[in-house]
Amino acid sequence: MRILFIGDVVGDRGVDMIETYLPQLKRDLKPQATIVNGENSTPVGRGISQSIYKRLLSSGADVVTMGNHTWDNREIFDFIDDTKKLVRPANFPGKDVPGRGWTKLKVNQATLAVINLQGRVFLPPLDDPFAVADELVQEIRKETPIIFVDMHAEATSEKRAIAMHLSGQVSAVVGTHTHVQTSDGQILNQETAFLTDAGMTGPASGILGMQPEGVISRFLNQRPTRYEVETSEPGILSGCVIDINDQTGHATKIKNVLIDAQHPYDY
Template sequence: MRILFIGDVVGDQGMDMIQTYLPRLKRDLKPQATIVNGENATPVGRGISEAIYKALLSSGADVVTMGNHVWDNREIFDFIDSTKKLVRPANFPGRDVPGRGFTTLQVNQKKLGVINLQGRVFLPPLDDPFQVADRIVDELRQQTDMIFVDMHAEVTSEKRAMALYLSGRVTAVVGTHTHVQTNDGQILTGGTAFMTDAGMTGPDDGILGMKPEAVIGRFLDQRPARYEVATGPNKQLSGCIVDISDTTNQATAIKPILINRDHPYLN
């Protein structure tokens, strides 16, 4: 099996890159499952709407994962409970949390589980993602052949810790949130694919997708600043491909995908 994963989609430019290149990537790479992180996909770069969610599915996503901005567009409360294909971080605290933290996908003769987790270092103090992962992974291992984890976290150590903690129990742990693609894809000893961050899909002229003036100003004067999605002419798409053995259900390879002005898509 092959899984295509696309990192955080940011704003209108991110959606444009998805609609332009995701069908081509699926045509050329032939993944059996496609997962897209859409937590920044609205025009303001925070949250998701039902129309954008449906556009991601129409462009080729099988599952849409989220992150710390999941609730930032309140429209999500109107539709999140009605779909199995939108997955928010599973470790939000409290009872009756809207939506779901994991889902399953039938892929030919195989069943894939998809889990979304959020880290706690430099992010809101959600429930312990490691304990939540234990519970969900134990449940999914009884009903699925493979498990993919989107680990939405700020620090590299927390993402790698989760990957090593789950090594041998899940098929892949890929990080999101920091919007910078890392060059550390590897297959861990237990047969689990890992990459610290898949990168972002959206404006390539800003800082993590935002207009640079406000971000730089915040560094200079430490005063609150309103971040807005960058609008320059350059855009990027980032993600990765994970190949999985149909015999062992273990990952065999993980490779980054990057499309931008320096890495044009030639197919």
């Protein structure tokens, strides 16, 4: 099985990049499943709307994952319980959390499970992602060994720690949230694909998708600043493609995907 994963979609420019390039990537890379992180995909860069969710699906996403901005656009409460293709972090605390923390889809004769987790270092103190992952993976492996984890976290050490903790139990752990693609793609113990961060998809000219003035001002004066999404050209699309053995669930290859002004489309 080949999985294409696209990192955090930011604002209108990010959705435009998905609509422009995802169909081409699917045509040329031929993934059997495509996962897109959409937690920053509204025009203001926080949360997701139903219309944007549908645009991501119509562009070729099979599953949309989320993160710490899951609840920032309240419209999500109107539709998250009605779809199996949108997953939010499984370790949100409390009972009766809207939506689902993982989902599964049939891929030919195999079943792919997709889990979304959120880290706790430098982020709100959710339930323990390690304990939640252990419980979910133990249950899911009764049905399929092919498990993809979107680990939405700030700290690189936390992302790698959970990947090593789950090594051999899941097919891939790919980090999101920090919006900068890393170059450390590898197969841990010849079993589990790992990438610290898939990067972002959206405006390339700002700072992590935001207009630079507000971000720089915050660093200069340490006063609260409203961050605004950058809307100008050029754009960037970041992610990775992972090959997995259907029988064992072990990853055999991981490769970065990057499209921007310095890396024109060449797949």
